[in-house]
Ligand SMILES: Nc1ccn([C@@H]2O[C@H](COP(=O)(O)O)[C@@H](O)[C@H]2O)c(=O)n1
C-alpha cells in the first residue's frame with residue numbers, strides 16, 4: 001500500500017484570555033481557550049490525523065496532559081514530532097486539510113499565515129496545506145461561542 005489516510009478532531013472550551021492560537025498563529029480575541037498546552041485545536045486535529053494515518057494512537061498518548069513538559073507547550077512542536085514519526089517510517093505528508101469550526105474569531109484573514117507555518121513544519125509545499133473555516137450557524141456549543149473545534153484529514157504517501 002502506497003498511501004495512508006488519517007483524520008482528527010479536537011475541541012477546546014473558551015475561557016479567560018486575550019488570544020487564541022490557531023494553526024500556529026496567535027489571534028487576538030476577547031476569550032482564550034482552556035487547555036494544558038497552547039490549546040491550538042487546528043494543530044491538535046492535524047496531529048491526530050497524522051498519528052491516525054500511522055495507526056499510532058492519538059495526541060494524548062504521545063503528549064499526556066498529565067506531563068508537566070507539555071504545560072503551555074507550542075503545538076507546532078507536536079506537529080514536528082508527528083512529522084518525524086511519519087518520515088522515519090518512510091512516509092511523507094502528501095496533503096492535509098483542516099477545518100476550524102467557530103463563530104469567532106474569523107479565521108479567513110489568518111489562513112494563509114497558518115498554511116505557511118504548517119507547510120514549513122511539515123517540509124511540504126504550501127499548495128499541499130489547506131486551512132478553512134465554518135461557523136455552525138449559531139447552533140451547538142460552537143454556535144453559542146462556548147468553544148472552538150477543528151477537524152483535519154491527512155494523506156501520507158511513500159517518501
Ligand atoms: N470562524 C470563521 C467562520 C467562517 N469563516 C468564513 O466565513 C464563511 C462563511 O461561514 P458559514 O459558516 O456561514 O458558511 C466561511 O466559508 C469562511 O470562509 C471564517 O473565516 N472564520
Ligand SMILES: C[C@@]1(CO)OP(=O)(O)OP(=O)(O)OC[C@H]1O
Nearest residue numbers: 035036037059060063064065070
Ligand atoms: C495537547 C495536550 C498536551 O498535554 O493537552 P491539551 O492542550 O489540553 O489538548 P488536547 O487536545 O486535549 O490534547 C491532549 C494533550 O495531548
